[in-house]
Amino acid sequence: FLAVEIDPQRIAMRIKTRYLDVMETDLDAALAKVMKAKAQGQALSVGLVGNAADVIPELARRRVAVDVLTDQTSAHDPLTGYIPQGLSLEDAAKLRASDPQEYVRRAMASMAVHVRAMLDLQKQGAVTFDYGNNIRTMAFQAGVKDAYDFPGFVPAYIRPLFCEGKGPFRWAALSGEASDIHATDAAVLELFPKDKGLARWIKMAQERVAFQGLPARICWLGLGERAEMGLRINHMVAKGRLKAPIVIGRDHLDCGSVASPYRETEA
Ligand SMILES: NC(=O)c1ccc[n+]([C@@H]2O[C@H](COP(=O)([O-])OP(=O)(O)OC[C@H]3O[C@@H](n4cnc5c(N)ncnc54)[C@H](O)[C@@H]3O)[C@@H](O)[C@H]2O)c1
Structure with a gap:
């Protein structure tokens, strides 16, 4: 299992409470660990520090064999729940306070990139679903016309x-x-x-x-x-x-x- 999380403190908390096993800051190192565990049939949860809108497209570009894919950022609230590409947590906090409109514009643009990459991975065979965080709608509003091509988790599973x-x-x-x-x-x-x-x-x-x-x-x-x-x-x-x-x-x-x-x- 590979979780992409922008905030290392969130990963540290999840290691403390045993949801995650290890933290990585490098994609190659994280992928090496999850792929090795998969080959050995072992369950391992790796938290990778990174922006999902950067990492998910990179996984698609590398054609990484992803079995199941979803997103659990707080995309439903583009001002406080999603960190746009290219911003550190500190810079995101500053922009949120100084220019909320620009922040939302950048968050929505990043969500469009993110969902396009989810659709690419779906086409490559990943079972892909929306976890109820509205990221498909955000991406749709930012121009991704096929954002609803992957289902919501309620119709799909619940x-x-x-x-x-x-x-x-x-x-x-x-x-x-x-x-x-x-x-x-x-x-x-x-x-x-x-x-x-x-x-x-x-x-x-x-x-x-x-x-x-x-x-x-x-x-x-x-x-x-x-x-x-x-x-x-x-x-x-x-x-x-x-x-x-x-x-x-x-x-x-x-x-x-x-x-x-x-x-x-x-x-
Ligand atoms: N379907 C359900 O039953 C259900 C249940 C709970 C939550 N949800 C939804 O799931 C979402 C997540 O809920 P939560 O309580 O875990 O929220 P949360 O805000 O605690 O966690 C979201 C995490 O995403 C990280 N993040 C934000 N932008 C990022 C980015 N660009 N790249 C990488 N990481 C990023 C944040 O640092 C944060 O740790 C919400 O939209 C919530 O409404 C759905």
């Missing part, structure tokens, strides 16, 4: 799960104790032993996702299963098997996504 009644389900331990989440992890695995994907995820989340704030867990459960898991948690609290109550949350995806036509709800 809606079929909704058709089966599957949705996100998440909970947090008010005790602040990791052991409470580990007890609920065990409960979810015991309740749904046939769900191999769920078992794989829970095990991986325990290894890879560091708790931040209150210990919490998310997973996807089917119609009826969410109620079953809720009742099990209730029972565990009532019997004193957990140190404190659990808060169960829902996700905006649960109600069929958000009302944002070009980001998530489009057909």
